[in-house]
Amino acid sequence: MPLYKSISVNSQTTVKIWKIEESYEDLMQPLNLKTVSLERVLGMKSELHQRGFLSVRHLLREFGYTDQDLFYVENGKPHLKDGKHISITHSFTFSGVIVSDAEVGIDIEKQREKIAIIAKKFVDYEFNYLKPEAEDYVRKLTVIWGIKESLYKLFATPGMLFREHFLVIPFTFEDDETVCWIDYDGRKYRYNSRYLEFEGFTCAYVLG
Incomplete structure (x- = not known):
């Protein structure tokens, strides 16, 4: 399908989400990928990952960019x-991109019961509430995982730990x-x- 959701966060920041239903x-058909991107997608063993990678390039197009406008630095952060x-x-079946004049991070996660099993690995202060x-x-x-993953992407510093270095202030779904x-x-x-939920997924994003 085309674009699933577009959010104007503020005058400098936009989030776009794609629901991956295409083959x-x-x-692949309408995209013009750089050689390095083509090699990367062809090297992926999972078609789910391939489709996720390609859907991100379609989101870039929604912003007016192409694959040629995107590059990665040593720490893996996109620019x-x-x-x-x-x-x-x-x-899984959703991808998201956030573009801003300020530093940003975004994460989409499927809501799954097994996150409770690993909670102690990424939650410390938040157990208070x-x-x-x-x-x-x-x-x-x-939501907490998504926010911390977004912070990690924004800061892009090796050695940071979700449990020890990131904390999320109490929040409600209202x-x-x-x-x-x-x-x-x-x-x-x-x-x-900020965070939102749709079809059993959670999207969280952080603004610098």
């Missing part, structure tokens, strides 16, 4: 040639935003984060 062939900031995500018996426990954990912090190397950084 690999249909996604755009015009200097705007970009972050990319895909999970989380209630494991609550109906929305898995949904809240998924609101769609909260504050999050990075506490790393003796410094604290404050960011605004």
Whole structure:
């Protein structure tokens, strides 16, 4: 299908989400990929990953970019040639891209019960307000993971740990935003984060 959702976060920031329903062939057909991108997609063993990769290139087109406008630096962080900031995500049947004048990060996750099993690996401070018996426990954990993954993508610094260096201020689903912090190397950084849910998935993004 074409674009699933477009969100104008503010005058400098836009999020676009794609629902991946097309075949690999249909996604590939209109694209003009760089050699390195073509080699990468052809080397993927999973067609799901291939389709995710290609759907991101379709999202780039929605922003007015092509694959040629996107490049990656050593830490794996994507950049755009015009200097705007970009972050990319895909999970199963959805992909997302955020483009902004400021530093940004984005993540899409499928809501799955097994996240409760690994909660202690990425949650510390947040256990002060989380209630494991609550109906929305898995949904809240998924938001926290998505925000922390977005922070990690934004900061792109090796050695950062979700549990120790990132924290998410209490939030509700009546609101769609909260504050999050990075506490790393003796410094604290404050960011605004937003989140939304659709079809059993959670999208979170962080604004610098």
